[in-house]
Amino acid sequence: MPRWLNTPITLPLTALALGLLMAAITVALTLGQPWMGLRLAASPEENAVVITAVAPTGPAAQAGAQPGAVLVALNGIALEADDLIEEPDMIESFDAFARFIARQDRLAQQLQGGGSILIALDEDEARALHPAPLRPLQTLPAAFWAQVLVGLFGFVAGSWVLGLRRSRAAAFLWLAGVGLLLSAHAAAIYSARELALPGAQFQMLSSLNHLGALGFGAGMIGLFLCYPVRLVPSRWQFLPGIALLIWWGANQLRLLPTPALGFQLPVALALAAIAVCVALQYRATRTDPRARAALRWLGLAVLIGAGAFVMTIIVPILLGFDAPLSQGFAFLFFLPIYAGLALGVARYRLFELEDWAFRILFYLAGMVMLLVLDASLIALIAMDRAPAFGLSLLAVSLLYLPLRDDIGRRLLRRRNDVSGQMFRAITDVALTPPDTSRIERWQALLTASFDPLRIEPMAETPPHVRLAEEGSVLEIPAVDTLPPQRLVWARGGRALYSLHDLARAEEMVTMLDQAAASRRAYEMGAAEERARIAQDMHDNIGIQLTGALHSGSAARKDALIRETLSDLRDIISNANRADLELEELLADLRATMGEHLSSVGIALDWKVVGAGPSRSEPRQAHALRSILREAVSNALRHSGASQVRVRVRISPDAVHVSVEDNGRGIGDAIPQPGGGNGLSNMRARANGMGGEVIITEIPGGGTRVEAVLPMASAGKAA
Known part of the structure; x- marks a missing residue:
């Protein structure tokens, strides 16, 4: 094999080429549908299809269609609100799903006939409309591009990691990327349809969407079964993927009672399994701070991204409610997974995660509470959606947010502020004479503040306090006569050093340096004062005593001695006259x-x-x-x-x-x-x-x- 085929960049570039090809196919299939030049919306209350926009140069505009009109029928086929369902997984039964596919096929046949079709607007007479054979590119909605780009990004990112690290964990991540690509691109095609797709094509795209979603879940479960540490033997890591594949097959063969049990339930269970694996990994990495930091980064990203998608799209459908968000835009929730992955693989500030991980989880918990409470009010009290949402939002604001703040203060409490006791300890170190006991006091203070696994000497002092080796080492520069120190692993070897630790160490070093400078200034002042006294004693007291010694008059001798005593008092007091x-x-x-x-x-x-x-x-x-x-x-x-x-x-x-x-x-x-x-x-x-x-x-x-x-x-x- 040529060397260039075995380089880390080969697989990502190949994946990028395949991903772009897949995106091109997705765009081509979407643009290949006949186009009437309409933007349609469902009106469930009236079981009608409403025209919300008309392309100025489209076939519908030439037929006289206007926004706000109801599209009653197409070639005699009465239209229903369910014809515009974005995601057929919302359909309650397999019989209803089969009816939906059959209607889609009939409508698509009418659109693809190649000639004019008759459309009925409101109660008016039927009007002739000649659909364009191809859909213009600029008419594709933003949700379509969101799904295409998310799928492409996930596939390329997984391939990039696999190219860098040929490991089982990277392979599982790549599998998740492949699943995301299939799921997102398949959904992009049928969710961007103007009205209808051929039944066989729609059913195939729906099956690929299901397969990709479950493949994503299987990849993520397998990933957290072996990364950062192996939780189960290698042969058991494939079991969740096999189980989900069997579940998908059973759903395709209509062996399950409802579509919700065939698709939404396994997706929700896959997310629950991911959460359990992350929790088990968190426990398993309690003695490996570096692995735990990587787990926090990637695990939090997966739980937030996949969790938000499941809570906004899958769970409402599973409970019998409408999804509160368009599925196309909900795919954007997957971006944090791969953004976190990119940062994690680059090992970019893993030590910053601990604090804002809790804050993000708090906000995520608030969102989940809001959705659950809203759904409960609608289901149990039969309240309308708008009042139920308002009441839920009020309850979360008044009850959860204050509780969240209190919990956050307790969990995220830091010993950041240098207390009076810390100030006294730093002052004691600064005032201790430069000997071995001073070094021991400084190390004891560092131990009390950061609980390092060990403290090592350094051959060269760093220019300032800094984190090294991905946050596992905190380097303290030399201060005054104290040598530089290297603190390895925080909290007795259970954690990495954080930016809070860095700021605290910087403050301690600054205070110690200032205290040492004050001590040096005091010692210098004392030395200068001793020198001044010695000078004054020699210059003034000496000559006064010499004069008294040579004086022949007793009165003069006494006067000189009195002057000498007065000068001596001035010398000692250094009076600021x-x-x-x-x-x-x-x-x-x-x-x-x-x-x-x-x-x-x-x-x-x-x-x-x-x-x-x-x-x-x-x-x-x-x-x-x-x-x-x-x-x-x-x-x-x-x-x-x-x-x-x-x-x-x-x-x-x-x-x-x-x-x-x-x-x-x-x-x-x-x-x-x-x-x-x-x-x-x-x-x-x-x-x-x-x-x-x-x-x-x-x-x-x-x-x-x-x-x-x-x-x-x-x-x-x-």
Whole structure:
């Protein structure tokens, strides 16, 4: 066999070609019927056939037929409302069915005679009408095309799956598609007839319709007997199909009492069998979340699609009522089956199904309740259809819908919202020191939230929280110092992860990241505060104590110690005082440093020039005070100088400070960034404000410390 014949695309393409051929045959058989150019409707109350529309260029228009007229007879054959029955399965007995087929054959013979026919309108005289031999394509109703397309879609979709997966389950699905094709296309031909079809053709199409419907049921029962898991041995999987085939044969041989028992009953029983198989599969897949997700997807689609068709077409006829919906449009209910199939085979978001599956079933239950209640009121109370439907709708609205909402809230309740307890648990993880216990706490929190079958480490962190492997894995990225985690199977291995789980995990990760960021900010603030205190202790307290140590006056020593204690309180409390007068600050510094230097015999040359802002923020004042004190303290303790020269230049943008001494200088001992604590603190304070400190040796002896401290107002303007 050539390789191309064995590829997955071969069978779908072949099926598409056969399906299109079948559709073409269906269209050709429908168009091959003689055409009068009328759209007819039955009037059961008057047992009459009413003209609802006349084609402008059709034979009936030429004969003078008008919409609203009653078509009384055709070539002397009196017409009845039952002549326009869309689906002959509605007929109550086999004798009535035989009479219907015989009348269809007589009327079709009159239409196919090739000459003129006489039609009687109302009570007028008979009029001659010459039917066209072929029906125009544009006159085919929408219901016809709905049935043709549904049958074609079902057949091609089943073949597509069989081409992808050569398995027994796919073969059963293909059988269901073949049955849908036969049933829909056969029904399309006789339901789109203008008035009548030849009896033999009508009977054959009706038999094919029955065979296809039961074939669809046999395929779906067989499918759910072996998919997702095998419920019965292989040889028993064909038994439902054989039983339905025997039932079809008995119906064709008229061995059953009524047509309803011959066709509607086995179709209803087939749907019930499908529902039972889906329930058994649901129980059998309780330990396989992936198989259960696929079952939910396909099983729900089949129950909704086939169930809606059976409840709107088959069950009303079985109970003796008229179908509330045209059979042609009811075939559209089968589309969700194959739409769900396509999505299921593509494994597209199977994990999203759980929530809206319940919601769809709730709405389906409401529809069934509405139909049952409506039928019960008509049958038991003999109420007219319109009041019965209105009363049923009111009862469902007032009783079922509130109950549905309450049940939905209970069944679909999610632990989506992060509670106060969850917030505290996340905060505990964030505040735990980065060690093994922190990882254990995070994993314990994930376990409490999702109950995974196991948690595995990941070599690489994902970019964000995400679902993987068809929803069986939830990947958690690294957060702060916590490594990425891989959560395998939810609820102890009984379920896939849902979009609710994904949203919950994203919220947990976001909260943990924010809490960890807050902890880092707190730790950084604490470290900065400790550094500030260390700087202030060195810069301010050190020079104050040095001055007290060198002071020869007891009163002065006591005053310096009191100032030191006051500065110490300021350092500890970091008081957020109001802006200081710059002139007052510099005068205070001059007085303090002059006393310290004079106590050891060092002269102070102090000069302030320039003009700028009159006030200084506490941070800038503190930095200015610390830098001047540290520079003077170094000159006092290390330089052996006899004079210290201080120059302060104030500009609108910054305060420029220069401190020089005439001592021995520092030579190679000029500190670099990160060096000695005092001079390094000066640099750190200036850099923290966007300024700088430069330390140089003066040629001929001495040291110069220059600092630039930007004004706070300049920084804000920038």
